[in-house]
Amino acid sequence: MQKSTIQKIQNSIIICLFALLLLASFILINTTSGALFSGSRADLTSDRLNTLSPRSEEIIAGVNKPIYVKLYLSSQISRQNPVLAQYAQNVIRLLGRYQDKSGHLIKLEILDPEPYSNIESEAKAAGLVPLADSKTEKLYFGAVFSDDKGRSYSIPQFSPQRLNYLENDLSRAVSNILMPKRKIIGIASDLPLVNSGFMNAEKKQNWTFVNLLAKDYTIAPISTTTAEIPNVDVLIVVATGKLPSLFIYALDQYILRGGRLLLIVDPASEVKKRLHPGIPDEKLNLNALLDNLGIHYISEQVLGDREQAVEAFFAATENTDARNHIYYPWIKIKAPHLNPQSPLTAGLNSIFLKSPGAFALKDEDGHTAESLLVTSENTMLTAADLVKFAPKADVLRYMDVKKQAYSAAALSQGSYHTIFAKNPLENSAYAKQILPFLTTSVAPAQIIAVSDSDILDVRNWTESENAGDYAENDYNLTPVNNNFDFIQRAVDFLSGNSGAMNVAAKKYGGSRQTLADIFYQSGLKTREKAYKEINGRLEENQRKLDTINIMLESNSAFGTAQTLGEIDALKNKIRQEKNELRRIEYQIKSEVTHREHMVALINTVIVPLLLLLLIAAVHLWLSHRNNTRARRLINE
Amino acid sequence: MLKQINLIFQKEFCSFFRTRLAYFVLGIYLFLSMFCTFYLGLYFDIINTGLFSFFYFQVNILMLVVPALTMRLWADEYKTGSIELLLTRPLSYTSVVIGKFLAAWGLCLLMLVCTFPLWLYTAAALPADNLNIAASYFGCFLISGSMCAVGCMVSAFNKSPIVAYLGSVLLLTLLIIVNYNFIFNGLNLSGSLIIRFTQSLNFFYHQSTLLNGQLGLDNIIYYASITVLTLWLNRITIEYKRS
Numbered sequence: 001m002q003k004s005t006i007q008k009i010q011n012s013i014i015i016c017l018f019a020l021l022l023l024a025s026f027i028l029i030n031t032t033s034g035a036l037f038s039g040s041r042a043d044l045t046s047d048r049l050n051t052l053s054p055r056s057e058e059i060i061a062g063v064n065k066p067i068y069v070k071l072y073l074s075s076q077i078s079r080q081n082p083v084l085a086q087y088a089q090n091v092i093r094l095l096g097r098y099q100d101k102s103g104h105l106i107k108l109e110i111l112d113p114e115p116y117s118n119i120e121s122e123a124k125a126a127g128l129v130p131l132a133d134s135k136t137e138k139l140y141f142g143a144v145f146s147d148d149k150g151r152s153y154s155i156p157q158f159s160p161q162r163l164n165y166l167e168n169d170l171s172r173a174v175s176n177i178l179m180p181k182r183k184i185i186g187i188a189s190d191l192p193l194v195n196s197g198f199m200n201a202e203k204k205q206n207w208t209f210v211n212l213l214a215k216d217y218t219i220a221p222i223s224t225t226t227a228e229i230p231n232v233d234v235l236i237v238v239a240t241g242k243l244p245s246l247f248i249y250a251l252d253q254y255i256l257r258g259g260r261l262l263l264i265v266d267p268a269s270e271v272k273k274r275l276h277p278g279i280p281d282e283k284l285n286l287n288a289l290l291d292n293l294g295i296h297y298i299s300e301q302v303l304g305d306r307e308q309a310v311e312a313f314f315a316a317t318e319n320t321d322a323r324n325h326i327y328y329p330w331i332k333i334k335a336p337h338l339n340p341q342s343p344l345t346a347g348l349n350s351i352f353l354k355s356p357g358a359f360a361l362k363d364e365d366g367h368t369a370e371s372l373l374v375t376s377e378n379t380m381l382t383a384a385d386l387v388k389f390a391p392k393a394d395v396l397r398y399m400d401v402k403k404q405a406y407s408a409a410a411l412s413q414g415s416y417h418t419i420f421a422k423n424p425l426e427n428s429a430y431a432k433q434i435l436p437f438l439t440t441s442v443a444p445a446q447i448i449a450v451s452d453s454d455i456l457d458v459r460n461w462t463e464s465e466n467a468g469d470y471a472e473n474d475y476n477l478t479p480v481n482n483n484f485d486f487i488q489r490a491v492d493f494l495s496g497n498s499g500a501m502n503v504a505a506k507k508y509g510g511s512r513q514t515l516a517d518i519f520y521q522s523g524l525k526t527r528e529k530a531y532k533e534i535n536g537r538l539e540e541n542q543r544k545l546d547t548i549n550i551m552l553e554s555n556s557a558f559g560t561a562q563t564l565g566e567i568d569a570l571k572n573k574i575r576q577e578k579n580e581l582r583r584i585e586y587q588i589k590s591e592v593t594h595r596e597h598m599v600a601l602i603n604t605v606i607v608p609l610l611l612l613l614l615i616a617a618v619h620l621w622l623s624h625r626n627n628t629r630a631r632r633l634i635n636e
Numbered sequence: 637m638l639k640q641i642n643l644i645f646q647k648e649f650c651s652f653f654r655t656r657l658a659y660f661v662l663g664i665y666l667f668l669s670m671f672c673t674f675y676l677g678l679y680f681d682i683i684n685t686g687l688f689s690f691f692y693f694q695v696n697i698l699m700l701v702v703p704a705l706t707m708r709l710w711a712d713e714y715k716t717g718s719i720e721l722l723l724t725r726p727l728s729y730t731s732v733v734i735g736k737f738l739a740a741w742g743l744c745l746l747m748l749v750c751t752f753p754l755w756l757y758t759a760a761a762l763p764a765d766n767l768n769i770a771a772s773y774f775g776c777f778l779i780s781g782s783m784c785a786v787g788c789m790v791s792a793f794n795k796s797p798i799v800a801y802l803g804s805v806l807l808l809t810l811l812i813i814v815n816y817n818f819i820f821n822g823l824n825l826s827g828s829l830i831i832r833f834t835q836s837l838n839f840f841y842h843q844s845t846l847l848n849g850q851l852g853l854d855n856i857i858y859y860a861s862i863t864v865l866t867l868w869l870n871r872i873t874i875e876y877k878r879s
Contacts, residue, residue, distance in 0.1 A: 041852035042850070093844075516681050596680050
């Protein structure tokens, strides 16, 4: 062999070895840097979306046994939907953080539920819900958390709309697996909260907040005619009118036996007004019970707050046009009026109340009362009947300014005495069937009282399009305030599951809108007056129709020819008004589409062309300058 | 050395514009980016505070566009024979390699800057997460740098720019799509050390981390190491070919 060939082969070997060495050092450097630095990253999102909150870290610190997380993610998703693919990366990364922080006690497994595979059947059996936009095959994007004891908790679907709540959902799932036992929540109410078919026989389902609570607790409906509260861990009572005396006795005894009670009273329930139009209710009769808890309920008065009031729609009257205006009884309570010292309200952002009642607190022997939600010093009071029946403008006119802060929610805990001078059931048939009458507490009780039932209405705390009284897809809800968080925390606190108390969301609605929403809203603004007028008429006619139907159903009116004619006329009007609304919506949507096309066209064609022209102009100018300089130099 | 790099950088950067290649590549890049953002990325229908619709497609677009910038950097020199002229000048190999790479990377920076009007528009229309967007731009800049380096290296192997382009696209595709975790997924090793090690070699992992507003030293080291490694190989190739 020639010397030069040997030299070449030697050179080639040296180069190959060198290349291999480089590759090895590349792998070494990156694996080392991955091991050293992958846990410490700068979170460069303004909402700190990639950083675990201290509350989540506390929950993770409590993990002392393996938790298996199966993330079902159809591989088709990344091909079909870039938004979901992006969100899937967020979910995987955040779950990775949980895994790292738990010292790998939380074990993440990513599975692809291919159609007709065992994994797909597994996902279905675990309660995962396929994505709505999957046409030909079912695509899954959800997770199941489980432990060695066979306990499991499912997140049926991850929705990008819940980006701000992602950490909340994951932490809740982990804390649920850690929970020793599923607790029972009793719900007693004069509103159709649980499995009700009020006004709409085919729509028998729970209110959304009940469905959300049912993920973590067993829900037991309780009648308001009972004389004894059955064995429940927490009792939720919603009272918007008069409760039977027997039930008040049951509540009194439940408290004395160390009960945990979330008592929601409302002197002017707007949700009830919508559901039961035209039916007058008898006034609340819980003053004595509340007084006994150290929470003085200011009877039949509604709170207003100049500082924290929000806008409401004022219907047109003879003298004024329809308009939006600040309405004092609608209050958005924000920090510092959300008690920062209480674990029930710390870290929350805002709570929206509609015409709440007023509490004044007093500490007494044996128990303490603590404010959770308070109004500002610019508080006003007005009669509940006025709020219920008078136009909004009149309500504002008759509000009395009380330079004093009131509570809209309070926590009372300790020992109490009965509100009854003697056993009211002493000689009745009940006396032998129920537990003996107590005159004083045998165990300390905890009671959270809230003065507004509208806090529960999903319309007041979400921006979901589904949000009616019931939301079809609870996993897709996008909260705009902390109403549900507050209720959930209250139930967690009372049930003793403080470990599960929720992680506050990073940010709330409003600012997290799509451009299509913004375009739609600006289009709606130009037609707002007409839209709201028609909508107001529609609601009014719907209410009238519902009232007639209720009267017919309850046999308090007969189906005469005149009534039937009235029903027909109302139905015609409703149809026309719905058509008008649809026409306006169609116009707005056309405008939005046109605007979107314009923006896309400008950014895709016009802006790039202008930029290229600008660069070409700069290039020509620079060339010209250089040429001139060169010519001058040559001449010189 | 810096003077030499600057000289080569200026020469190459200007030649992009003299040959009209810069206009062509810029035009294609801007059109593709905006088309994907508006028509495939659901720009109007998702919460776009971090410009997700735009950044989601960037890696794929850069993968197609960057090799077009780098394909002729060395291949043309070989084809026209000007490589001899270049390398006989009093310039070190390293400065020539770095100068050419920086010229391509500089044009990538210009390409990214040309998309700022979209950022401005979004920030005016929405409460944009500017920090996140800036971090994502930085991520794209790093990614484009490593792609430029890979493109330069492949170009140094070839005399034909077309082959260099196709070779670069192929190599970048392999680099991006190969997910080493798949090798171990079947073994149910989730969370184990080996998965974490392989993860740190995945292009996609670093890319998605960076474009989601999470900046770590490991991301920077990953892209920097790809760049340094390929530029080194580029230098060796030139030296080897010349010898």
